[in-house]
């Protein structure tokens with residue numbers, strides 16, 4: 324009997340999924356705060372544009388790198404919203420930020436080389452390093468500073484084996500926006516090691532307390548910074564699967580060739596939807612942004628009011644990384660909260676080894692459901 328390769332078998336199933344699967348099997352009313360996607364539907368004007376593009380014949384393959392109009396729209400958005408300058412031919416349109424990250428890791432990490440990520444970390448980078456036959460190294464950031472980026476720790480971990488460093492800002496799961504000087508120091512050190520920095524900026528449009536600047540913008544757009552973005556979170560378009568990778572045109576050319584054998588191109592219909600989202604009316608997205616900001620404030624008020632509970636104030640994205648102040652594995656706390664109190668959170672060990680006692684709460688949910696969720700969390704933690 325043939326068996327799948329080690330490469331495929333080594334790829335771990337995300338531990339976040341455990342809670343998702345338990346929730347799916349649970350009978351009764353649950354407040355689902357483990358889910359990492361906007362609760363809003365894609366705005367009408369985007370759906371209309373995609374439908375009329377499909378009716379008008381946009382139902383064929385596009386070039387590997389994507390439609391010129393879509394690359395142009397991404398190029399303009401990167402420049403005007405995030406200060407990141409890339410010509411359209413320095414951009415490949417991808418199947419979500421996920422494919423952009425996968426391509427970036429494949430293009431930068433050779434077998435045996437290392438991908439470094441500050442922890443806590445979104446789990447998929449590890450799988451992507453595994454699929455590239457590379458090694459994954461999580462470098463823990465300090466809990467005392469709310470997991471702010473500490474460049475010295477990342478730089479100390481770098482060696483000649485380091486091929487790339489991922490900087491996720493705003494961060495999933497902590498909601499931290501990394502400090503410019505710390506990011507700059509990592510970018511400079513990466514250059515010294517001939518390593519790449521992969522800037523995962525899929526949440527950059529959801530930055531609350533300061534300008535939403537891309538890492539490439541304030542580091543002068545060096546060739547070894549690859550920028551990943553997506554329509555998923557900012558435009559409530561997770562299901563369209565539309566993202567991008569921007570950077571050195573040599574890398575972009577290579578990845579556009581490689582993806583010929585995997586996805587070939589992003590969906591033509593989704594590319595038309597992206598053009599409408601990026602270039603059309605922005606008010607529906609501004610409204611969502613304001614709702615996330617309001618929920619962020621509500622979430623912090625509720626956390627502050629619960630004895631023993633704390634979290635770094637989310638500066639971006641829609642996650643709060645809770646410290647329940649309980650000396651028990653977060654998975655046990657999460658299962659208890661689900662089973663006995665009907666509220667679902669993602670345990671910290673789903674985000675690497677840095678903070679296994681934490682719980683990630685997604686505030687991509689209505690104010691009413693968040694209030695109800697916090698009532699249940701409060702009752703549950705008091706009883707645990």
Ligand SMILES: Cc1ncc(COP(=O)(O)O)c(C=O)c1O
Pocket residue numbers: 359418419420421422445491494495523525552553554555556561564565566
């Ligand atoms: C940190 C981070 N990067 C990238 C992605 C990929 O998102 P998408 O493929 O929907 O653009 C996600 C999705 O949850 C994420 O949290």
